[in-house]
Amino acid sequence: xxxxxxxxxxxxxxxxxxxxxxxxxxxxxxxxxxxxxxxxxxxxxxxxxxxxxxxxxxxxxxxxxxxxxxxxxxxxxxxxxxxxxxxxxxxxxxxxxxxxxxxxxxxxxxxxxxxxxxxxxxxxxxxxxxxxxxxxxxxxxxxxxxxxxxxxxxxxxxxxxxxxxxxxxxxxxxxxxxxxxxxxxxxxxxxxxxxxxxxxxxxxxxxxxxxxxxxxxxxxxxxxxxxxxxxxxxxxx
Amino acid sequence: xxxxxxxxxxxxxxxxxxxxxxxxxxxxxxxxxxxxxxxxxxxxxxxxxxxxxxxxxxxxxxxxxxxxxxxxxxxxxxxxxxxxxxxxxxxxxxxxxxxxxxxxx
Numbered sequence: 001x002x003x004x005x006x007x008x009x010x011x012x013x014x015x016x017x018x019x020x021x022x023x024x025x026x027x028x029x030x031x032x033x034x035x036x037x038x039x040x041x042x043x044x045x046x047x048x049x050x051x052x053x054x055x056x057x058x059x060x061x062x063x064x065x066x067x068x069x070x071x072x073x074x075x076x077x078x079x080x081x082x083x084x085x086x087x088x089x090x091x092x093x094x095x096x097x098x099x100x101x102x103x104x105x106x107x108x109x110x111x112x113x114x115x116x117x118x119x120x121x122x123x124x125x126x127x128x129x130x131x132x133x134x135x136x137x138x139x140x141x142x143x144x145x146x147x148x149x150x151x152x153x154x155x156x157x158x159x160x161x162x163x164x165x166x167x168x169x170x171x172x173x174x175x176x177x178x179x180x181x182x183x184x185x186x187x188x189x190x191x192x193x194x195x196x197x198x199x200x201x202x203x204x205x206x207x208x209x210x211x212x213x214x215x216x217x218x219x220x221x222x223x224x225x226x227x228x229x230x231x232x233x234x235x236x237x
Numbered sequence: 238x239x240x241x242x243x244x245x246x247x248x249x250x251x252x253x254x255x256x257x258x259x260x261x262x263x264x265x266x267x268x269x270x271x272x273x274x275x276x277x278x279x280x281x282x283x284x285x286x287x288x289x290x291x292x293x294x295x296x297x298x299x300x301x302x303x304x305x306x307x308x309x310x311x312x313x314x315x316x317x318x319x320x321x322x323x324x325x326x327x328x329x330x331x332x333x334x335x336x337x338x339x340x341x342x
Binding site: 046047049050052053054056057058069070073074075076077078080081083084085 | 278285
């Protein structure tokens, strides 16, 4: 009788365990969805997609119980992520001064220098940033663009999906030459946000400043060509 | 004006992992595992590093229906992040948790 009872209990236990294990992915997904609820509304979709992608991976590679613990960890700490995301400063602190900088007939920005996506952009940003005077502005602006890329664009170009984010006067080679302007843009493609970089040189300044301007334009022109080639290759692949 | 990420021990561990190969694209889970952090710990850190411009994120480019799974998000140090992270780790390495962080180079 005892043996029979043991066999029956063992069989029932196995069935219950199997059922619970089968429910684990559903429970994990539920926990992920609940965790996402704690995040700012403009970040929910992004993190839901990221975490569900991880969940798919974990289900194959870590096993059922591991998935539950992972999802539980996300749920418990999602408040902290919410706080981290709230730390991002509002874009209102930026200076949307592009219209004041360029005359109306230059609004098409024929000499715009564009860099994308991020890794490519950074490489060229550093090349430019190595010049004294650009670095601080460049890094500061980069931080801004990375901080809050989706809200309140100063100017938008719907056809190109390009949005002006930030523009600031900067110096070049140690001279405070207001003829050089640095702008940071981003482009949205699908749901990916690529930062872009723009440098627009001014006009009609004293000869020495014009020399620096011309030098900068030449350099940026070459960099742009190379960046464009890499961007095209990146998108083709 | 800019945001400087807080140099907590966990942040430093994450940066140390990312500095081991600055060109590598890593998933959040992978960074967490290599840094020895729990799943929930990694994302606030990555969010702050992204906000600071030290890390950039991107989506995996796959055909989800063909692969039978969702795309995943990967993270990579930016050029600025590489410089700033190395400098930050170097400045804290000498006095803070040297046994955990080890050499940054």
